[in-house]
Amino acid sequence: MGLPIYFLALFAILIIFVVTVIVYFQIFNRHVNKALGTTEGKRISMVPPYKVTIVMTILVLLIGIFISYNAGYVNAYKDYEEDAWVMSASDIQTFYAEVKEVGEKSILVDGISLNDENYRGEFQYDVWGEVNIYRQDAVIRLSELSEGDLISITLVTDRTGFTDIFKIQLLADKE
Structure with missing residues (x-):
């Protein structure tokens, strides 16, 4: 050099x-x-x-x-x-929650007791078009989620400190 x-x-x-x-x-x-x-x-x-x-x-x-x-x-x-563009393990967090309410472009969830203390309690997130919601391997719409569904939410934190939803996965369908 x-x-x-x-x-x-x-x-x-x-x-x-x-x-x-x-x-x-x-x-x-x-x-x-x-x-x-x-x-x-x-x-x-x-x-x-x-x-x-x-x-x-x-x-x-x-x-x-x-x-x-x-x-x-x-x-x-x-x-x-x-x-x-370098991400560390702490920049990606996943937690599990039960759906409390589904709005047109938002979701209210309640973190379950298995989560870290930071992800217990109620959270409300805005869900925009670039957030993918999955049921197994198929992409679904936000409106297909309903109260009581168990989901996993993957959050990504960028270098400016802004945290946003990356992915929502429906874990189990109600029968």
């Missing part, structure tokens, strides 16, 4: 800065020596080297800040994108 490209760009900018300042110092010294050697004629004034150094330092700092900001943004975004 080599150096990141932005380190190389920053290094190149620093080299350009140093070379520019050195060359300007050389030109300024020649100009001063030439001006001291000849007293006749007009002299062209040059900007003192310390002013050029200050301006170049400010430019290098601004460019460095710009490169650092972009490099940080790119790396952070890349890390976020890599982690966004």
Whole structure:
């Protein structure tokens, strides 16, 4: 793994800065020596080297800040994108419940005592079109569930912390 490209760009900018300042110092010294050697004629004034150094330092700092900001943004975004689709075991939870009430686009359930403490009690969920409801291997509609049905609900938590229903499975039909 080599150096990141932005380190190389920053290094190149620093080299350009140093070379520019050195060359300007050389030109300024020649100009001063030439001006001291000849007293006749007009002299062209040059900007003192310390002013050029200050301006170049400010430019290098601004460019460095710009490169650092972009490099940080790119790396952070890349890390976020890599982690966004990685799921852990704690991101998927399944619990068992008894259906209490079925609405047009919602379901009220009561978690059974076999569940973890977090999934006991009553819960109401909105059920949208992308949630699949299964009876054995066949997909069914929400309206086919009725009060008293035993179901398993699989929840998925995304990276933002939002939990939603992934799947509902009807466990046993009433006879």
